[in-house]
Amino acid sequence: MSRFFSEKFCQLTPYTPGEQPQDKQYVKLNTNESPFPPSEKAQKAATEAAAQLQLYPDPTCKQLREQLAALYGVEADEVILVNGSDEVLNFAFMAFCDDTHPAIFPDITYGFYKVFADLYRIPYTTPPLREDFTVDTAKYMACGKTVFLANPNAPTGLALSVAEIEKIVASNPDNVVVIDEAYVDFGGESCVPLIHKYDNLLVTGTFSKSRSMAGARLGFGFASKALIQDLETLRYSTNPYNVNRLTMAAGLGQLADEEATRRNCRTVMENRAYTAEKLEEMGFVVLPSAANFLFATHPAVDGGALYQKLKERGVLVRHFDTPRLSPYNRITIGSREQMDALLTAVKAILEE
Numbered sequence: 001m002s003r004f005f006s007e008k009f010c011q012l013t014p015y016t017p018g019e020q021p022q023d024k025q026y027v028k029l030n031t032n033e034s035p036f037p038p039s040e041k042a043q044k045a046a047t048e049a050a051a052q053l054q055l056y057p058d059p060t061c062k063q064l065r066e067q068l069a070a071l072y073g074v075e076a077d078e079v080i081l082v083n084g085s086d087e088v089l090n091f092a093f094m095a096f097c098d099d100t101h102p103a104i105f106p107d108i109t110y111g112f113y114k115v116f117a118d119l120y121r122i123p124y125t126t127p128p129l130r131e132d133f134t135v136d137t138a139k140y141m142a143c144g145k146t147v148f149l150a151n152p153n154a155p156t157g158l159a160l161s162v163a164e165i166e167k168i169v170a171s172n173p174d175n176v177v178v179i180d181e182a183y184v185d186f187g188g189e190s191c192v193p194l195i196h197k198y199d200n201l202l203v204t205g206t207f208s209k210s211r212s213m214a215g216a217r218l219g220f221g222f223a224s225k226a227l228i229q230d231l232e233t234l235r236y237s238t239n240p241y242n243v244n245r246l247t248m249a250a251g252l253g254q255l256a257d258e259e260a261t262r263r264n265c266r267t268v269m270e271n272r273a274y275t276a277e278k279l280e281e282m283g284f285v286v287l288p289s290a291a292n293f294l295f296a297t298h299p300a301v302d303g304g305a306l307y308q309k310l311k312e313r314g315v316l317v318r319h320f321d322t323p324r325l326s327p328y329n330r331i332t333i334g335s336r337e338q339m340d341a342l343l344t345a346v347k348a349i350l351e352e
């Protein structure tokens, strides 16, 4: 730390992204990326857009906002486009939380929520997940706090129903409820239609998972026009060109191939069922996931040791070294070949 770093940030513990190792070619199942490349339409559009990189991108993202709005059945001014959904979550903490609107999110969820809360010095509470890792929804009813829920949750993969979420939204009319739907396309139920019924609901999503564009950094938020305006105020106060020209073009290309997105999601869900079954046959306990990853533990192998041994065999999964999570590993669902490589490695480790 330099002597110039503002004292307000000295205590900050930044978010730790999953490993992106460069040392060798791993079977990479640690950061919930798609195993499939983006649509050729996305690749072609980005290549063409490269010829105009001397120009700033459209700061209003008009075309992409209109396409996305049409696809999700909302108005274009009920959409904000961002540099990965992390950015809209950042704006939501900035916009809707303060000392009188503290944040609330589960003790086990996406690790960035805590980082944003600390960054802006927002008070927050973290009700524990139940013993079975489900969200204790009663804790969020009429709670008088700004609610952040990942649905499906990470790293568990467990999903709440729209009916359960609606109760939370309806019971907190004077607070914003943010539903992070990064993984919703793999079997969850989307809350987006509820934005027309509740002016306090923000639903966030991303092109990083189901739309195979993690490297392009494209995310979005859906909410009432007034909430979107608040977020736009912060976007224009930080980086109006947050979505670059290549990403915007690729996003449009990807949206023009929704069939490919749907097909890839179906394949991931099939591979998830296949992997869960094989892991269970080997004695694993696997949480019922609605996301593109599995959260699994084995009674006879320590989670950290399994992670390490898999890494030595060239298979990368994500291990969280906290008391409740350390028996588990989070395994991204990849192609059938990648899942077979994982299963072969796991089998060999169990037989050691």
Ligand code: PMP
Binding pocket: 083, 084, 085, 086, 087, 110, 150, 153, 154, 180, 182, 205, 206, 207, 208, 214, 217, 218, 219
């Ligand atoms: N929400 C959740 C629950 C996530 O796991 C992630 C991925 N790390 C994100 C949001 C952010 O994804 P991105 O910024 O790539 O859209």
